[in-house]
Amino acid sequence: MSGKRQNPPTVRLRRLAAELRLLRSQVDLTREEVTAQTGVNGVTLYRIEKAISRPQKRTLQALLDLYGASEAQRxxxxxxQSRSQDQGWLRPYHSELPEEYTAYIGFEAEARTVRNYESLFVPGLAQTERYARAVIKGVLPTASQEDVERRVQARIERQAVLTKPEPLQLWAIMDEAAVRRMVGGREVMAEQARHLCQLAEEPQVTLQLIPLAKGAHPGMTGSFVHMDFPDPQIPELVYVDTPAGDLFLESETEIRRYKSMFEHLQAVALDPGESVKLLGTVCAGQSD
Incomplete structure (x- = not known):
């Protein structure tokens, strides 16, 4: 069996898959019926509709013919289809990183807005290099130094999405525990707090903290990321990192649930100005 990995699905491939599923549902055809009428293998059709495989042009044309697609849709x-393999961000060393992470990087690079809630960590897009290195070493104690540095490099290079010509809009909410936990020592945490204060001044970045004094809140169940994209035809996406594995959620029900959760967290958290003041006290405390 080949050890070669497939590239993770791009946003374009995901959108193509979603549009084909929609077109098939509109003409009320099962996959079996599509196979019978077009000769497209059932497994192939399944992989196309799940954004696992890129359809060949003649296959796509056969499907569009059967579904009665308009000229504009076609x-x-x-x-x-022609650009579905384009990666918004993927470095040559991506094959050495976990597949789910490289997929996440690609989606993040093409997103318009990222809404990120973190209960234990500073969000990856807001981490300093030293904080990132300390986090990765702590979370992955058996990782080699080479692997740690590769992951640090990937995390720092991701942050270019915040400074590109049309920058990503980042709205990050953190539990106060994320900035109080002593990751890497006082000096590292003081540097990280200062960096967060600087980021908060950028127009494309909104930071909020949920004080420990707030007690229980909806985010205590775990961290998550909600993304939307410049093209309204591209489905929104929720990413959840769990001990059982990384999840990419796309159903309307799940999207609504996490959007509602983020709105509750916005209401519970300090406003951006008060959050920066709290970060200032954290920074001063770490410098003592």
Whole structure:
């Protein structure tokens, strides 16, 4: 069996898959019926609709013919097919990183807005290099130094999305525990707190903290990321990192649930100005 990994699905491939699923549902055809009428293998069709495989052009044309796609739809989806393997961000060393992480990086690079709640860590897009290194070493105690540095490099390079010509809009909410936990020592944490204060001044970044004194809140169940994209046709996405593995959620029910949760967290958290003041006290405390 080959050890070669497939590239993770791009946002374009995900959108193409979603559009094909929608077109098939609109003509009320099962996958078996599509196979019978087009000759497209059932497994192939499943992989196309799950954004696992990129359809060949003739396969896509056969599906569009069967579904009665309009000329505008045909043009749009053929354009998506031709660019569906383009990665918004993926470095040559991506094959050495976990597959779910490289997929996440690709989605993040093409997103318009990222809403990130973190209960235990500073969000990756806001981490300093020294904090990132200390976190990775602590979370992955058996990782080699080479692997640690590779992950640090990937995390820091991801942050370019905040300074590109049309920067990503980041709204990050953190539990106060994330900035109080002594990761890497006082000096590292003081540097990290200062960096967060600087980031908070950027127009594309909104930071909020949930004080420990607030007690229980909806985010205590765990961290998550909600993304949306510049093209309204591209489905929103929720990413959840769990002990059982990383999850990418796309159903409308799950999207609504996490959007509602984020709105509750916005209401519970300090406003951005008060959050920066709290970060200032954290920074002063770490410098003592």
């Amino acid at each position: 043009k749009d989806l053929l354009a998506l």
